[in-house]
Amino acid sequence: MPNKFVVDANVVISSLIMHGVLSSVFLSNNILKKFEFIAPEFLLEEVKKHKARILKITKLSEQEFEDAYEFLLSEITFIRAEEFSEFLSKARHLAPHEKDVPYVALSVAFNCPIFSGDKGLIKSKLNVVSPRKLLDMLSNS
């Protein structure tokens, strides 16, 4: 069973859905420390660029967003571009969509699955683990 997973924006953003599977995954893993989540280094920076829209949609206060952001930051290891940039070219051929290229490159570089709820990625031939499956893996530990 793999213990390292690449997380994408879908996982990070969807973890803010009330009663969602993803918040349960992060909360359980915070206690169990079973899996290591990795992501491209600029992912949370890009999330922060969309802060105004996230606040509007979630109806969370700025402080609540910052606290949630801090929590997620502590749950994910961010990988420098230099550590996976050589796989970007290969990833362009493998990724179902251009937007998935950094995650696929990271997945190839670290030889680990992608953890995502993105329908396009799940339907692809890549090694992708859905939130429900990962929660089951955590629950069965």
Place this chain on the structure above:
Amino acid sequence: MEEIRFKLPRELESEFESMNKLELSILLNKLLIERLSKVVKFKQIVSKSQLTEKDADELADEISSSLAKRYSEMFPDK
């Protein structure tokens, strides 16, 4: 207050041998609060969120596109 009983891992037994039960209880209490407060806070925040799956998918697509563009500009030859 709920009481929790647990077993000390063997490798830590000697570390805790010199502590009395009250000290140990205070230490574990502090550790538990420290560890769980982040989890509880995140849970409380998410319970207030009005984010829907549709909004999350759209927003995540935008963020991923912006991220991919950034790497593509950083490494144009790759």
